[in-house]
Amino acid sequence: MSWWWERSTGAAAKNISNEIDESSQNSQNVALIIGVTGIVGNSLAEILSLQNTPGGPWKVYGVARRDRPAWNTNHPVHYVQCDISNPNDVALKLSPLTDVTHIFYVSWTSKSTEAQNIEVNGSMFRNVLNALIPKAPNLRHVSLQTGVKHYVGPFELFGKIKANEPPFTEDLPRVNAPNFYYTLEDILFETSV
Numbered sequence: 001m002s003w004w005w006e007r008s009t010g011a012a013a014k015n016i017s018n019e020i021d022e023s024s025q026n027s028q029n030v031a032l033i034i035g036v037t038g039i040v041g042n043s044l045a046e047i048l049s050l051q052n053t054p055g056g057p058w059k060v061y062g063v064a065r066r067d068r069p070a071w072n073t074n075h076p077v078h079y080v081q082c083d084i085s086n087p088n089d090v091a092l093k094l095s096p097l098t099d100v101t102h103i104f105y106v107s108w109t110s111k112s113t114e115a116q117n118i119e120v121n122g123s124m125f126r127n128v129l130n131a132l133i134p135k136a137p138n139l140r141h142v143s144l145q146t147g148v149k150h151y152v153g154p155f156e157l158f159g160k161i162k163a164n165e166p167p168f169t170e171d172l173p174r175v176n177a178p179n180f181y182y183t184l185e186d187i188l189f190e191t192s193v
């Protein structure tokens with residue numbers, strides 16, 4: 001049975017050990033999931049930890065602010081409680097993760113205006129990159145998840161600006177409006193040159 005079929009049928013949960021698998025300590029791929037308690041991050045943590053996931057078995061670090069939730073305790077994830085909006089906390093907790101090879105950035109916070117979204121989400125992402133890039137020599141991939149607002153603009157401008165028409169594809173032009181997703185992309189572009 002392929003790894004993705006196992007996942008889609010829910011068999012994945014049966015493979016998850018209560019303990020961190022020692023073999024993952026020596027794995028080539030080391031994931032840092034920012035937002036591990038979220039909808040995307042939690043699923044990613046479950047899948048990356050499986051023995052038959054491509055590139056695996058992965059060693060997985062997972063970051064969120066709250067205490068490790070009970071529903072996450074069986075995931076073989078090195079849980080790091082950290083507020084990524086606080087640069088000191090990020091430097092303290094994430095800089096020691098020198099073996100990270102892949103960052104999966106699946107965190108976001110929603111404010112009342114897009115200007116605030118840009119400010120806060122941009123700072124959060126910068127804090128993570130600033131802490132990791134100088135300290136993780138094997139870092140080779142940063143995965144940044146965005147969403148449909150990339151194509152239709154921020155919530156506050158729905159219906160007020162010219163948006164892209166579906167179907168949406170990644171090569172569509174940006175909408176001419178402020179958008180924190182664009183800020184995150186630009187930070188990543190600037191950082192990776």
Ligand SMILES: NC(=O)c1ccc[n+]([C@@H]2O[C@H](COP(=O)([O-])OP(=O)(O)OC[C@H]3O[C@@H](n4cnc5c(N)ncnc54)[C@H](OP(=O)(O)O)[C@@H]3O)[C@@H](O)[C@H]2O)c1
Nearest residue numbers: 035036037038039040064065066083084085106107145147
């Ligand atoms: N779910 C959707 O329908 C959807 C739709 C479109 C796009 N997306 C995009 O997909 C990505 C992931 O979304 P999601 O729905 O999985 O998000 P989510 O369920 O809201 O989870 C956000 C995660 O980020 C963590 N987080 C938030 N602020 C943090 C901080 N200051 N420090 C550390 N951790 C923090 C949260 O944990 P704590 O609260 O414990 O800190 C949580 O683990 C985002 O880029 C989002 O824009 C999602």
